[in-house]
Amino acid sequence: MNDLTRKFISWSQSLNEEVVCPICGRENYELGHQKTFSQTVQSQEFTWMMKVAICQDCGMIFVNPQPSDETLEVWYGGYSKVEEVSPRFSRAQLDFLEAVIPEGFCSLFDVGAYDGTFVVEARSRGYKAGGLEASAQAVAMARQRYGLNLEHGYFGADYLAEKGETYDLVSVRHVLEHTKDPVGFLTQATSLTDRYLFVEVPDIERAFFDNLSDIFFSLEHLLYFTRGSLTNSAARAGMKVVAFDQPPTVKGELPVIRCLLRKEGSPCGVEDVVNFSEESRAILSAYRQKRETLTQAIRRKIPTGEVVIYGAGMHTAYLLQSGVLEGIRVVSIVDSNPSLHGETMAGVKILPPGSLTDSTATVLISSYAAQEEICRSLRECYPQVNAIRLYDEVLDYLYP
Numbered sequence: 001m002n003d004l005t006r007k008f009i010s011w012s013q014s015l016n017e018e019v020v021c022p023i024c025g026r027e028n029y030e031l032g033h034q035k036t037f038s039q040t041v042q043s044q045e046f047t048w049m050m051k052v053a054i055c056q057d058c059g060m061i062f063v064n065p066q067p068s069d070e071t072l073e074v075w076y077g078g079y080s081k082v083e084e085v086s087p088r089f090s091r092a093q094l095d096f097l098e099a100v101i102p103e104g105f106c107s108l109f110d111v112g113a114y115d116g117t118f119v120v121e122a123r124s125r126g127y128k129a130g131g132l133e134a135s136a137q138a139v140a141m142a143r144q145r146y147g148l149n150l151e152h153g154y155f156g157a158d159y160l161a162e163k164g165e166t167y168d169l170v171s172v173r174h175v176l177e178h179t180k181d182p183v184g185f186l187t188q189a190t191s192l193t194d195r196y197l198f199v200e201v202p203d204i205e206r207a208f209f210d211n212l213s214d215i216f217f218s219l220e221h222l223l224y225f226t227r228g229s230l231t232n233s234a235a236r237a238g239m240k241v242v243a244f245d246q247p248p249t250v251k252g253e254l255p256v257i258r259c260l261l262r263k264e265g266s267p268c269g270v271e272d273v274v275n276f277s278e279e280s281r282a283i284l285s286a287y288r289q290k291r292e293t294l295t296q297a298i299r300r301k302i303p304t305g306e307v308v309i310y311g312a313g314m315h316t317a318y319l320l321q322s323g324v325l326e327g328i329r330v331v332s333i334v335d336s337n338p339s340l341h342g343e344t345m346a347g348v349k350i351l352p353p354g355s356l357t358d359s360t361a362t363v364l365i366s367s368y369a370a371q372e373e374i375c376r377s378l379r380e381c382y383p384q385v386n387a388i389r390l391y392d393e394v395l396d397y398l399y400p
């Protein structure tokens with residue numbers, strides 16, 4: 001057993017820490033959603049269930065039980081990959097901030113600066129900007145990509161004790177959903193600013209953002225925020241909401257909530273937290289409904305209950321994880337890449353296209369970019385199979 005496999009076993013077996021609501025601290029929660037994850041690591045298949053709870057007292061949506069801190073540490077240290085982020089996200093975030101802070105700001109500090117793109121973009125607009133990042137890999141990427149020196153370390157009490165500097169604006173972008181204690185995190189982040197805090201998180205209000213359901217719920221995200229639960233988290237940390245933005249999404253990208261908070265008054269107590277549980281229930285129920293519509297659309301297209309999937313890439317990984325193929329037997333996965341032949345995905349063998357020679361199967365083409373090309377080649381080489389394009393024939397049932 002290699003190191004990666006061991007890490008994966010540790011993750012899949014460690015979703016066992018029952019937690020209380022991270023906003024109001026109470027223990028009244030109900031199951032809002034559950035998702036089965038499966039992942040092949042070194043030809044070994046791992047499957048586990050993630051449960052998403054809704055707090056009945058404040059509406060916070062959070063993973064419960066959660067993985068242990070040790071597991072999270074191994075995960076971020078080894079398995080999670082750092083990828084380059086397009087500068088257009090940082091540009092859009094700064095455009096938002098410039099629009100909602102009419103009096104302007106001079107200095108900013110990015111907590112969780114990742115590859116440094118935001119800091120670099122802010123500096124190019126004339127702001128005094130710096131950032132802190134926990135991942136050594138990301139810090140190295142910032143140096144290599146931009147010649148930028150980010151501070152390397154974990155954000156928390158120890159860091160703040162040494163810091164002794166404040167900024168007009170502190171940004172916390174795509175960090176809060178990874179934490180276990182958002183109120184504690186925001187309270188600490190607030191201590192770094194005299195005025196504003198900028199938060200951006202994935203937007204669960206628009207969870208069904210893409211055609212493939214359930215991509216939204218990710219292994220690394222322990223918390224799922226709505227505008228309501230962000231308002232509550234901010235209030236508990238002594239901040240008030242100045243502005244929200246839910247910008248339009250681009251296909252395949254996570255929808256986000258942007259939120260500008262202002263330091264104002266003292267932190268509110270648990271008794272002042274507003275109950276948004278009705279809203280949260282409605283969000284997850286609409287999500288489950290859309291997912292059910294998709295499952296039925298797929299079933300109608302595959303009446304025999306058996307399918308061969310063409311394409312062993314990301315789209316198929318999502319599709320197999322999504323649960324929308326429930327009740328359908330995936331006979332095999334076909335891909336033209338010889339290096340994949342003999343491997344498995346979610347326990348299903350990957351075969352060469354030649355395996356379709358004597359088959360009369362329904363073939364679901366699970367690729368976005370290459371679907372036309374695959375469809376043409378199937379018609380030419382294997383005219384007896386019933387080829388269906390996942391993207392424009394199945395999923396468009398939802399978006400007529």
Ligand SMILES: [Zn+2]
Pocket residue numbers: 021022023024025026055056057058059060
């Ligand atoms: Zn709560």
